[in-house]
Amino acid sequence: MSKLWYSLSVISIPQWARDSIQKECTNFLWNFGSHLVSYKTIIGEKHDGGLKIADIYLKMLSFRLKFLAKHFCCNKDFLWKHIFRYFLSKIQNLGAGMEIFLLQFKKTDLEGLPQFYNELLCAWYAIKDYIIVTEKENDVFNYCLFFNPKVQRRNKMLNWKDFISASITHVKDISYEVIPGFLPISCIVEIFQEQNSEVNVSLITKNYKDLLLSIPEEWKNYVHENEYKRTCFQPNFDISYRDQRIVFQSGTVQIFYNLLVQKMFQEPVSNIYWRDKLDMNDKSSIEKRWETVWVLYKTPDITELDFKIFHNIIFTYEKLFKIGKSDSKICPICMLECEDIMHLFIRCKELAEFKNNFVIYHLESLLKDCESDVFNRLNFEEIFMTALHKGIKNVNVFFVNYFISVCRFCIYRRRQIFLQSEKKIDIERLCRYTLRHYISYNHYQLTVLEKKMNLFKKFFLHRNPLLKETEGILLFIF
Ligand SMILES: [Zn+2]
Structure with missing residues (x-):
């Protein structure tokens, strides 16, 4: 993409070409299938539920704003600045100088202005909400x-x-x-x-x-x-950026891009879905869980599943029935109830034993040292379908979330295997095996290859009654 960014910074690319490149990139992301999360969401930061997919148009506007920042810088007088000012003064024959940036033109008012300068003004209007003018x-x-x-x-x-x-x-x-x-x-x-x-x-x-x-x-x-x-x-133009005031001239392409994305970004619709489903009143805890999707040491398939669960884009039988891809919305494993996302991961009768004897049993031991009022407030369905966020005293929050992610992954894996082969795998055995396998992998990676024993201790051994290590050998207590 760097070749494209360089070209965008110096020349205009026609809209049809920009749109077509963007479409190819987005289709590739969704594996040429349906787009499961809104485009305005995936351009956002990962900790907000996005994927930080670069938007070509906004990137181009950021380059134009950087050009403008150089123009506002009075230290040096270059020929290109005079040419730019000449074209600005010709807009609607107003003979305007810098005051042009306080005016508001429609697209049709700017006809005749070279495309590059036209984009520059579009970029200025796009960011105007964040500009503070001192006159x-x-x-x-x-x-x-x-x-x-x-x-x-x-x-x-x-x-x-x-x-x-x-x-x-x-x-x-x-x-x-x-x-x-x-x-x-x-x-x-x-x-x-x-x-x-x-x-x-x-x-x-x-x-x-x-x-x-x-x-x-x-x-x-x-x-x-x-x-x-x-x-x-x-006039002095400043930018209001993340509770700070920055002089426009010192704005970087990244700052401008972040502001433009912030303006276009749409909060994941699933935030509302999960807030209602789990009856969560605390808005911040539903938003903070996005950070836990992208933590290190999880495998890509587990991260992908977490992302899909949090976005509520798993194709359950309830969903497949709704879009006409299935004749029934009944859970294929228990054949008793409608398979919605809660049924698939928690409420299915076939999961009851695993849930009580394995998941809740070990969660209780992982959370045993947390303050009693915190423990009493924790709700199983909420923890299992979201994640704990940082700041719970005496608990290895990373490992609790890791444990939950692996459990969810195994439940989903078992269901997929059943759909393909009609074999009901012992879920507890699968989960125990997967946990051991992934923890051992991280142990080898961190302690042997990267020689970062302290990180392994911090993330996997600290306050963890399920895991011990003696002389380089892992002991699994589950
Ligand atoms: Zn079921």
Whole structure:
């Protein structure tokens, strides 16, 4: 992708090409099948339920914003900055400088502007919610009267071609130069008559009155009290980023991209599903569980299953029936109840023995040292279908989540084997074997290959009554 990013940073790529590359990438991600999680979710951070899939359009906008940050940097004067300013001043013939960034144009208003600069303004509008503008009081004279969200008549911005072609575009154009105050209507008519002697005076008078009414009160007060001084309009733009205020010039492509993704990101719909299903009132605990999906030392197939469970995208028989892919929604193993996700992983009668004698039994010993009020608040279904998040005293939270993930994986594996071969595997044996196998693998990887015994101790042995190690040999107490 780096070749694409480089090209995007310097040239424009047509929308159809961007869309087609993006489509290929997303289809590849979903193995050319149906897209199970919304695109606006998977572009998000992994700890929010996304997959951090790069969005080509937003990446392009971030490169444009970086270009703009370089432009705002006054230290160096390059030829390209003059060319850029020339094109900006030509937009709608406003002759605007930096104040152009306070205006709001529609796509059609920017026709004729080279594509690269067009994208630059689109990028600016996309990030505008995060921009903090610091203006000086005497900037009032430099403000533009048209396409300005602050100058509105009947809730609409003004766009008066006749005023613009008479070069009346800024507050300074309707103000006296040596004394405070706005020009009288006679002067305005004169300016119009310099261009065209046959002007409709009554229309200009009406429009000028309207214009003065549309200007914000504080601007009017300032003009009435102060003389016009020729100044260069140089506002300070800052970005509000993760509770910090950053000078726009020092913004990086990554910061701009993160902000654009944050704006587009859609919270996983499954957050609401699980909150209702498990009756969880604490919004943060349902959101924090996403972090536990991507922890190290889990195998990719377990991580994938956790991701799918948390997103509620497992194809249970209830779902297959709903989309017409199955004649029945009854659980194929117990043949008693509808197989929804809770039935598949917890409530199936065939799982009762495993659940009580293995999962709950060992969970109780893993959680035995946690404070009694925490223990009493823990609900089995909630722990089993989500995850514990950090901060439970005297508990190896990593291992509890690891243990739960492996148990869920074995339940799912056993079901898949049954669907393929109709064989009912001993779930407890499968789970014990899988746990031992994966723990041994991590033990070998961390202690023998990477020589990081401390990490193995921290994640697997610390406060773990199910596992002991003596002289490099693992002892499984389950
Ligand atoms: Zn069942």
